Amino acid sequence: MFDRLAELAIRRSRLILIVAVVAVALMGAVGSGAFTKLKGGGFDDPGSESTRATKVIEDKFGGETNLILLVRADKGRIDAPAAQGDGRALVADLKKEKHLDNVVSYWDTKSPTLRSEDGREAMVLAHVKGDATQLEKNTTSVIDDYSGPHEGGLSVRAGGGAAVNSDMSTQVVDDLLLAELIAIPLTLVLLLFVFGSVVAALLPLAIAIFAIAGSFAQLSILGSITDVSNTATNLTTALGLGLAIDYALLMISRFREQLTAGASVDDAVRKTVHTAGRTVAFSAATVAAALAALLVFPQYFLRSFGYAGVGVVAIAALGTMFVMPALLKALGHRVNSGKLPWPKTGRADGRTPLWGRLARTVMRRPVLTAVPVLAVLLVAASPLLGITFGTPDERVLPDDAQSRQVSATLRENFDGNDDAALHIVINQSVDKAPLASYATKLAGLDGVTRVETSAGTYADGKDPAGGPGNAALSRADAQRINVVSDLEPKSDAAQSLVKDVRTLAPPAGSDPLVGGIDAELVDSKDSISGLLPVAIGLVVLTTFLLLFLFTGSVVQPLRALVLNMLSLGATLGVMTWIFQDGHLSGLLGFTAQPMELAMTVLMFCIAFGLSMDYEVFVTSRIKELHDQGADNETAVTNGLGHTGRIVSAAACLLAVSFLAFGTAKLSFMQMFGLGSGLAILIDAVAVRGVLVPAAMRLLGRSAWYAPGFLRTFHNRYGLSEGGPELAAVPTAEPEPTAESPFVRH
Template sequence: MATSVPSRSDRKKRRGPWFTLLAGLLFLLISGAASAGVLDNLKSGGFDDPGSDSVHAASALERAFPDSQPNLVILVKDARDGVDSSRASAKADDIDRTIDNTSSARVVASYFETPDKALRSGDAGLILVRVDGDENESMRTADELHEKLSDPDGAVSVSFGGITAINNDMNKQVEKDIIAAESIAVPITLLLLVIVFRGLIAALLPMLLATLTIVGALAAVNVAAQFTSVSVFAVNLITALGLGLSVDYSLLIVTRYREERAAGRSNADALRVTRATAGRTVLVSGAVVAAALAALLVFDQYFLRSFALAGIAVVAWAVLGSLLLLPPALVLLGDRIDALALGRRRTAPRPAADTFWGRFGALAFRRPALLATPVVALLLVMAVPFGGAQFGVPDERVLPEDSESRLVTEAVRDDFGAGDDRALNVVSTDWKGTDAQLATYSAELSKTAEVTQVTGAAGVYEDGTKVTALPAQTAAGFQKDGAVRLLVETDLVPYSDEGGDLARDIRAVDPPGDSEVLVGGQAAQLVDITHSIAGKLPLALILIGLFSLLLLFLLTGSVLMPIKALLFNTLSLVGILGSAVWIFQDGHLSESLGFTPSPLAVSMPVLIFCIAFGLSMDYEVFLVARIKERFDRTGDLARSVREGLGGSGPVITAAAAILAVSFFAMLSSGVSLIKMYGLATGLAIVLDAFLVRGVLVPAFMRAVGPYNWWAPAPLKALHRRFGIRESAEEEPRTPAPRTEQTTTDVQREKTGLLP
């Protein structure tokens, strides 16, 4: 008997999936190499607007008066014999020699060289150090000094603090937190996937896609870090969002593929329909999430822009992986995708309308006011604390209470008279006034409400009066080579409304003649950051709204559905931000979650809103696409809602639970910023998936009835030409067995509540 020889086209079809998967493996290897050392290239700051007066003031001080800006504090303590002991002096000499041998560091002031009461407290003395270089260079130098000198538990303890030490500790903490969070999220995610897919092989597909997505995004961020500043906090988004979106899109693709196979389609036909339906949904979803994240690019702070870069990279790889790599994997696996299954799979899946979410959607559709009213009330109550939000800039309080840099920084603030971080700095690098005019200007500044004293080359002033002169050597540190600086001291908390008012009042005092001055310090920094973000926020919101409206319109052909999505998402996210204020600012649950209450970092609400908004629209696309697909087939709104929610609800629930786990795992972090980001985003995902999509969407669709899909005639024509439809040409398929209907079911079917 002759054996048929496969044609060249058949061989190409068989080899094609293997070539695609091998290309994916090659991409993974290249990305892995490109992502090496990524954490070493990322930075801990990025909260400032680089064009603001406070940043320019800090730069001017660094150029003209570098010794006025120590960024590393070394605390030397001899608990047994006191700070004046020979052991403490010997240790201080060792510190001085080590720093002298470090080219980019120098001692600015030391209690052990010029005994100054401001540099001593009890049995401890301070050594103030200036470390040169940009953020990463100064951190590396400080880390080297720390490894050589730090000995918190020695007979003479040596501990490090200051902004550079804080940044170092933050970077190290973030690195540990990522490992801890993933050690929690990955096993739970895999377990949930096995339960959802009822099999190990199917569950492994999303995990493999997540690996590719995360590694690819880390590589992209590492490359970007060679050309621009990127925040280390963006890595937390990559790991959580990479795992979550990969699972989301894999669930959508694999679930739809299984549905089509169970309905009797061949492997090739099932993949074709899956691409035409779930594949289009993935594209729209990815575009919506990327658009929300891209809005962060309009801000000047690289902290926010970093999340945009990282998020867009994650979305791109997740979408490409799910559309290009999952289909060939499904082709090669075929029915083996159900290998290693848990128990026996149903040969005839339960109809979508008969699932829990199908029945619940029908209830919300029948009784919209009964179910929607308490949900709206809950979200409004959650939003109330946001009205009392206070904003600040992250400081040592974001670190664990036992962090070395936090302990030293707090000791310097509370126990020493040096380095008062509440003071405002007034600096001019081109001072054109006389000594008399400098004295007059100093006196005027000291009259400002809430100013305790002003110190400068002209002397120390209180309430408009000179109270003392400065020694010539000290005065030289406030005026030289045409540059002057003034230290404006206050008892106000810098990161507060009152501190901001003081910064504005100081800026309102005119300097003499043509001199230009800059005002810096923490209070001025907060004013500038808030002003910068508030100025760009309307543009970001407009861009998010326009992109979301456009993409949802192209998907649904409706004007009301996109508007509804914007309103519901905004309502739920304001509620989430109110919860963040209640927990992280007001301190509720602080002991349970392990953090120090403090004003919200002014960048965080913007970040949480954009990320959570994009993820909420992700589930909106999942749900509305299914409902629209059913409505296009049947024209029955009640049936479409029940079948659409019944079909997409299990996927949305599983995807939301897994994505929320990725973000809730961040609660294990030692950095309160990451705790807040993880808790707020995870909570937003849960509320959106269960309450907004499960209750408010069906209730709204019942309320507007026939107007759900309404649009003006010109827009309808536009949608007919350019619209995105999650539908595929029907192919003959084996019908699934239909269970007998009860009399009640027949009555419900007549009312459109059952298929």
């Protein structure tokens, strides 16, 4: 297959380039509408109890409160005659809004729970209508029309779940633009430094443009078919840019190496496609396999990254395997044009002495060099022992976000937190007496301040008429109950309350559904943790199979999996130390909170896939030399000598794409960017530079072991480097006089 790709590039290079230009234009046109089709949210399991409760409330009660307008009297109290008149006028206008349902205010009910303790502010509760896409648009419209100062001395701020999601969606776009403004210039500078040639440095950007245009096109198409998270734009852009540059870097380096060895342009293209092209194909397959595991989760936040991630990997690989060989054929020796003045860091045959010497040093003293690295990684992973998980709320936003300020005010100045109330719905009629008994028991649970029902308002496990019954909570075929607590939302105590409510005996013959943000968190954790072993199992299995087909060994995949888990554990541990424990919060400007569950799973899959990306880069060259008859020492030393600089350069370039998101104002995007970037650097330096050669030395001959029947299978179905040899296999660099201690085979 790779030989045919090479011949196609050689014979039809101009046609391929014309088709590529047209494809980029078409993909750009299609992708221009991507942002209008993507959605916020997506963190909830659509089959969970909390989601089903939301659906029943939506169908029979007009929906849960998802928008809270906090109205403040600029002078005096909110009960003053002028403020009351202006407040009622504001509420009357809100009730006319076509996007709103269930508008309830302090001035309608006179409920003290809707008025602040200092009497200066009052709440207006409402439900914004629409699906995930319409909801964001409708929320933005209402907020734009009503927030801010009003005539008569009132000012309005917007909060609640819909407002938080709206602020998140807006911030995602801003964060993406800023990250790209940082990443792209830095990437260009690094490319110039790595290649030392203007033309060679610009070629990876051509593949990156192809990959990013394709990424947005696929997001636009996917957004028309299924739910896709708007945060997917961050992943696809960073991953598309990074992988396109990684793969192009590998291809260009191999092509230039062949030209330096004396091969003709055509032969250099053939060898490059046959070797580096094969590596790109397997690398893309391993990254795609890791991201495909996200499809097992029901939350569309994770599933959309699975769809989009696999797509962008495929687009980057296809661009590299088809477009890059055609560019190399068209340019030929001009690929080295525009040479820059800084000195070369490698030898004429493409090897980098530093990496070769490092590999040789490690292989001579594998235990002495590997143990300190292992110790550092294990210490870095130790914060995982105390890791806790949560879901995004207003705290992921910057301090000046309006919806976050409203949530803080609700917690500090109001009796109970209506925004974090549990919503119980019984999908049938319930008589007043059993409903009152059930509400009384609910009111007696730890942390509950009041329970609102159609039969009355209950507190402290008693049955006082603390407030009149709310007729809006009753339907002929359904009952709704609001449980308001003074517990910190999403805290352990709040999650325990959800479980207590669910285990409490309901009215006879009924089956209550419990919803609300704390119930959603409990359900999300149960859903993801229940499927996480399946996802990890799929990642491990597919990675093992791919690496076996790639190497013909059962030991190499196991070695790769163990080392990758070490680097990932260290990365996740550092992120826990920073974002959960709060270290560096002042510097990075975030609020410490439990690790965002879905984003942690996403970061694991992406970092695992990218670690395997560099695994394939390094192992490919080692195996190539091993298959050509080199002994273990020579194969590893020269293999790292050839690929070490490529891997370190590729890691720096890809890490820049992710680390740029450290400038994000959404804390979970900061975690994702910094964590992914750190994982890449740890893997490229500590794992590939030290642990891989140490493991290869300790494994010796057994590193390439496979049972006889699997070796037969691999010989028939696996891929090998059995193509034309167009450049001589380099010999090992001169050794010291001491006899080599390595096992030769």
